[in-house]
Amino acid sequence: xxxxxxxxxxxxxDLLILRSLELGPTHGFGVSLAIRRFSREALxxxxxxxYPALYRLEAEGWIRSEWGVSDNNRKAKFYHLTATGRKxxxxxxxxxxxxxxxINFVLGHA
Numbered sequence: 001x002x003x004x005x006x007x008x009x010x011x012x013x014d015l016l017i018l019r020s021l022e023l024g025p026t027h028g029f030g031v032s033l034a035i036r037r038f039s040r041e042a043l044x045x046x047x048x049x050x051y052p053a054l055y056r057l058e059a060e061g062w063i064r065s066e067w068g069v070s071d072n073n074r075k076a077k078f079y080h081l082t083a084t085g086r087k088x089x090x091x092x093x094x095x096x097x098x099x100x101x102x103i104n105f106v107l108g109h110a
Contacts, residue, residue, distance in 0.1 A: 013045065013053050014062075015096055018081060018089040021063060027076040028054055054079060062088050 020026070020034035031054070032045050057063045062085035070076040081089070 011092070012096070013049060014057060015089070015092040016043070016045070017050075017053055017057060018062060018085055018092065021079055021081040021085070022089060025078045025080040027068075027070055027078050029076075031079065057085070060088075061085075 016035045016038075017031055020031045020038070023034070026034070028047075028050055032047075032050055035043055035045050054063070054065075058065055058079075062082060063079045064082055065077045065079050067075060068078045
C-alpha cells in the first residue's frame with residue numbers, strides 16, 4: 001500500500017511516537033521508519049507533521065532530545081522517552097483501546 005495515505009486522528013500521532021520511542025532512543029527519521037514498519041507500510045508520517053509533534057512532546061516533558069551521530073555518521077537529534085512519557089503512553093494506550101473498542105462495537109451494530 002505505498003500509495004495509500006491514512007489520516008491520523010488528532011492525538012494518535014503522539015501515541016505512535018511515544019510507542020516507537022519505548023523501544024529505545026532514535027532520531028526523527030527513525031521514528032518515522034518505525035511507525036511505517038509497525039503499521040505494515042499503512043501509515044507514513046510526513047516531516048511536516050512529525051517534527052512539530054516531536055517538539056510538542058518535548059515541550060510536554062514526555063520526551064527529551066540530545067545530539068548524537070547517526071549510523072551514517074551524520075549529526076542528528078536523538079529522542080528518548082522520559083518517565084513522564086512512559087506514564088503518558090500508558091494513558092494514551094488505555095484511551096485508544098477504549099475508543100477503538102467503542103468504534104468497533106458501533107460498526108458491528110450499524
